[in-house]
Amino acid sequence: MKYIVAVIQPDRLDEVLDRLTENEVHLVTVTNVIGRGRQRGIAEVYRSHVEAGSLLRKVKLEIAVNDAFVVPAIEAIRKGASSGQIGDGKIFVLNLEECVRIRTGEKGSTAIG
Amino acid sequence: MKSCRVIVLAGLLVTVWARVGMGSEAPASSPLTIDTGDTAWVLASAALVLLMTPGLAFFYGGLVRRKNVLSILMQCMIVICLVTLQWVLIGYSLAFAPDLGGGILGSLEWAGLKGVGLDPSPAYASTVPHQAFMIFQAMFAIITPALIIGAFAERMRFAPFCIFSVLWATFVYDPVCHWVWGTGGFLGQMGALDFAGGTVVHINAGAAALAAAIFLGKRKGYPDGISPPHSLPFAVLGAGLLWFGWFGFNAGSALGANGAAAGAFVTTHTATATAGLAWLLLDWIKYGRPTALGMITGAVAGLVAITPAAGFVTPMGAIGVGLGSGIVCWLSVTFAKTKLGYDDSLDAFGVHGVGGIWGALATGVWASSAIGGTDGLLYGNPIQLWVQLKAVAITLVYAFIVTYVLLLFVNMISELRVSEGDERIGLDLTQHSEVGYTVID
Numbered sequence: 001m002k003y004i005v006a007v008i009q010p011d012r013l014d015e016v017l018d019r020l021t022e023n024e025v026h027l028v029t030v031t032n033v034i035g036r037g038r039q040r041g042i043a044e045v046y047r048s049h050v051e052a053g054s055l056l057r058k059v060k061l062e063i064a065v066n067d068a069f070v071v072p073a074i075e076a077i078r079k080g081a082s083s084g085q086i087g088d089g090k091i092f093v094l095n096l097e098e099c100v101r102i103r104t105g106e107k108g109s110t111a112i113g
Numbered sequence: 114m115k116s117c118r119v120i121v122l123a124g125l126l127v128t129v130w131a132r133v134g135m136g137s138e139a140p141a142s143s144p145l146t147i148d149t150g151d152t153a154w155v156l157a158s159a160a161l162v163l164l165m166t167p168g169l170a171f172f173y174g175g176l177v178r179r180k181n182v183l184s185i186l187m188q189c190m191i192v193i194c195l196v197t198l199q200w201v202l203i204g205y206s207l208a209f210a211p212d213l214g215g216g217i218l219g220s221l222e223w224a225g226l227k228g229v230g231l232d233p234s235p236a237y238a239s240t241v242p243h244q245a246f247m248i249f250q251a252m253f254a255i256i257t258p259a260l261i262i263g264a265f266a267e268r269m270r271f272a273p274f275c276i277f278s279v280l281w282a283t284f285v286y287d288p289v290c291h292w293v294w295g296t297g298g299f300l301g302q303m304g305a306l307d308f309a310g311g312t313v314v315h316i317n318a319g320a321a322a323l324a325a326a327i328f329l330g331k332r333k334g335y336p337d338g339i340s341p342p343h344s345l346p347f348a349v350l351g352a353g354l355l356w357f358g359w360f361g362f363n364a365g366s367a368l369g370a371n372g373a374a375a376g377a378f379v380t381t382h383t384a385t386a387t388a389g390l391a392w393l394l395l396d397w398i399k400y401g402r403p404t405a406l407g408m409i410t411g412a413v414a415g416l417v418a419i420t421p422a423a424g425f426v427t428p429m430g431a432i433g434v435g436l437g438s439g440i441v442c443w444l445s446v447t448f449a450k451t452k453l454g455y456d457d458s459l460d461a462f463g464v465h466g467v468g469g470i471w472g473a474l475a476t477g478v479w480a481s482s483a484i485g486g487t488d489g490l491l492y493g494n495p496i497q498l499w500v501q502l503k504a505v506a507i508t509l510v511y512a513f514i515v516t517y518v519l520l521l522f523v524n525m526i527s528e529l530r531v532s533e534g535d536e537r538i539g540l541d542l543t544q545h546s547e548v549g550y551t552v553i554d
Binding site: 046047 | 341396404406451
């Protein structure tokens with residue numbers, strides 16, 4: 001089992017979700033986040049007070065998958081999120097120790113579903 | 114049964130109250146007649162000026178951090194309650210009742226609105242009911258202490274804030290209002306021009322704001338650790354409401370549905386548009402982007418500056434007043450504040466104080482007796498500028514010193530500043546046990 005964390009551009013979210021559905025990855029949690037990459041943010045100015053390099057809005061996806069779905073999930077995110085521009089985002093893959101389905105108490109691979 | 118008894122008791126109380134109230138009604142006949150058009154306009158204007166205070170609440174509320182939004186809205190709104198009562202009980206009398214001597218303060222003859230009835234007053238706005246004039250003026254008395262909130266936003270405790278606001282209305286607003294607009298007031302006698310309250314409202318509040326910002330000290334983390342405004346759309350909405358309500362403030366100050374009102378309406382609008390554009394261009398030139406906050410701040414600076422001049426300048430003069438205001442206020446917020454290092458959080462002094470001073474002086478420059486009042490510098494009467502300068506200086510010094518003393522006094526009976534921990538958590542939770550926005554439904 002792996003835990004996939006991806007940070008993408010907000011406007012690519014629908015596309016990524018469509019590609020994930022195509023590859024039969026359904027479980028996903030999405031959050032609004034702010035962050036920055038190597039390019040850093042864009043300065044903001046409020047009544048002549050400059051806030052240098054403030055953070056930009058991104059969307060974070062968290063996906064738990066069984067091993068067979070790791071590659072399809074990564075492929076789907078890449079396909080959906082890629083615009084060829086700087087700042088398309090990153091995908092991180094972590095080992096997942098355990099998964100429990102709250103309703104039934106099932107554990108491990110069957111619980112991911 | 115119980116609720117029945119409560120209703121009967123409440124009814125009795127209302128009856129008694131009405132009887133008592135009747136005793137204080139105006140003396141019988143007055144030779145002055147009420148003009149319906151004037152009365153309609155003054156009452157509508159009073160409502161417009163009231164709307165400026167919630168407008169200000171949103172203008173200020175949008176500029177603070179999320180954790181303090183309610184504290185700002187609440188401070189603005191409670192001022193309406195507090196100062197309304199102060200005004201009908203003693204404030205109106207101190208400001209407008211017959212002079213005690215020397216043009217310094219009104220007497221308490223009209224306390225509790227005694228003798229302030231439904232017939233016109235010979236002294237003020239003689240074509241509208243005296244109470245219409247009184248309630249119009251009440252709205253000015255309300256918004257002025259509310260303007261000061263911008264200086265100490267995000268760090269003042271609620272109870273001492275309330276005490277301070279009532280004391281300030283009594284010891285600073287009412288006297289200065291009397292000096293300029295009260296019968297026999299010494300600044301009015303001196304010939305100082307103030308059409309709608311540049312001195313009384315804006316310089317007065319601005320000087321108080323500076324005193325408060327200095328007395329309370331900076332917010333923790335100022336300047337770099339303070340997050341940007343949490344809702345600029347609120348600020349834009351608030352500025353829009355201010356702009357709208359200001360027509361009551363300035364055109365309403367003609368105290369009649371007449372040419373002077375139309376003239377003041379046009380100059381107000383023209384100066385505001387000019388100043389909004391001026392600030393926007395300055396931001397655009399210096400920072401490479403036209404900012405929304407800059408545009409609306411400029412507009413408010415224009416509204417402030419045209420206030421004393423509205424009934425005395427031509428539309429072309431209004432462009433001069435507005436342009437100067439946009440530039441001068443931008444300079445003060447951009448350079449002076451950072452140089453001097455005080456934390457006037459929402460630029461109450463930078464916009465209302467500086468814009469008010471500019472407006473009062475600009476009135477002495479662009480005023481034309483063909484429009485109303487006296488000629489200014491550009492119409493061959495340089496002495497008017499000197500008179501304006503004296504009025505500005507007297508108001509600044511008085512408001513600053515008395516505000517500082519009042520803050521010292523209130524701080525002795527109830528500490529003004531929130532604790533460091535409360536400041537970090539935010540005033541909404543620590544002062545009001547509420548939050549402006551939920552995070553989880």
